[in-house]
Amino acid sequence: MTIHGAVFGVAFTLAAAASATELTPLAPKFGPHHSPAVGTEAGLWMVSKQSEEVIQTSPRRLRDPHVEAYLHEVICRLTPDYCGDIRVYLVRMPYFNASMLPNGVMQVWSGLLLRVENEDQLASVLGHELGHFLRQHSLEQFESVKNKATLITIFTLGLGGAVAAGGISSGVAQSASVSSKIAMIGSVMAYGRGHESEADRFGLQLIAKAGYDPLAAARVWQNILDEDAASGDPKKSRSAFLASHPSPENRIADLRRASAALTTQGEKKAPSVSGRYYAVVARVLPTCFLDEVNLNQPGRSEFLFKRLLAAGFAPGLVNFYLGEIERRRSAGKLSDSARAYYEASVAEHDPPADSYRELGLWHLKAKQWDLARARLQEYLAAAPQANDRKMVDYYLQLVESHP
């Protein structure tokens, strides 16, 4: 195994100020353009190639070239020397997770995009996964497992098709809506505490060197813990990422300590919203919002959406989905709080057309015919090609029958 310390040979200028145990720089365990020809690693790469084909062709892949290119750009900023060796795929999975295969394939789940607030936080998650990759944790994990046949079987099942949800590590990953193959690919290589800590350290090195805020990593973990607390049943609903990453509370403390050592400026205040981050991922966020609401976990979703609202992201869109949560909570009854969110949505400059429709339907149910007519007409004006246009025309006919 070649250690290419030279790639990361320039140690962090601030490392000297920190404790030696925490900040001894870690180096990648292989160089750029690495491609094993024989041995265990070559076998893992071969299987990983099949995994990549599964991900590439999966109907769950969110095929947005701009967002995938953006993710790759962040990866390249973190690891410029390995930029060409890494492929990244965005997968439509409404949970917080990302993972890497031994051959440089990264999958980022769409749920992650709702849960990071800026590029620094995104980079911290990607940096952690790059840590696993560049330190060859999957290979070490494989070599440390005594019963390799079992691991191969698990890995192959992950590629081959029907896998019982119970095979996935734990927590939300077992949810019925998770595609077993994709989830399995991301979870067969569950790392131990040592690998996780090392990936944290390596990730911190990468994001600090790339100019991102090292404290972003601790903030991500704290956000996830807060979200779990808001869900009402933290143990049951822990994110897939947490399920395979032990002791989040200790980890946050460790990350804060290491981050502080990596910067002379103390706690750098991250911007509440990264304009660039949201400008790019806004392309796929409506899908992320919809999938999140469809999970029917209103406490968790409400927490997430309110955080986005507080951060100032697309208030028209976020208020609409907060209204959707309230409407679904009301189980067919008129919900005043849903209406209030829809009203807040249409008061913004960027409301989705659906906000007008939901207001129209609210007034229709309330038999407020004039308001119903006005809102439904606004909906059709905003979305003349709407899939439910004929049904909305029918609602308008109902309205007209009640002068």
Add this chain to the structure above:
Amino acid sequence: MKKTALVLLSVLVTGCNQYQLVEGGQQKVGAFSVTATPIWNKVPSSHAPAGLPTWTVDGLPLNSLMFISDIEDGKPLVRTDGEDKYPSFHATMLPNELTELVQATCAKLFQATITETGELTPLTIADQPGFEVTFEFVGQDDVIRRALVGGTLKDQKLNVMVYQAARMHYFAKDFESARQMIVGANLP
């Protein structure tokens, strides 16, 4: 005597677990009365999704037609065992909400993600104002499936037929047969 009883019992049990060809013509399924084309097979309830009255042409993984009828206010479309909570129907729901209800039910039933919603249009079913809608979903096997739903309320109870099939080839293959049954369904 004991042996004969056992044989009879096994024949009965086996018979209950067999697919049966649906004869062409008028058929009563739940609250629905439909005019069937003789291409469908009744799925034994032990094999059917959540025990719902279900027909198929080529087998459940490829296509099915589910009959969900007489759903009362406050009840889910699928019988539950307590733990497994499905969303409930409410008689005040508008077609947009009924679409959402059927989608959420299918998502749970087939362990799937809804990926696309197609056109939602008014449709008269059994002389009652109703709706039809199409949507797509992806299940655990990563196969893209398309669904056609037709539904209406009668006496404050929801009645829905759901035709779903693999998008590739199978949905289009029996679409007309399924839609004709939906359009021509009666609720005597």
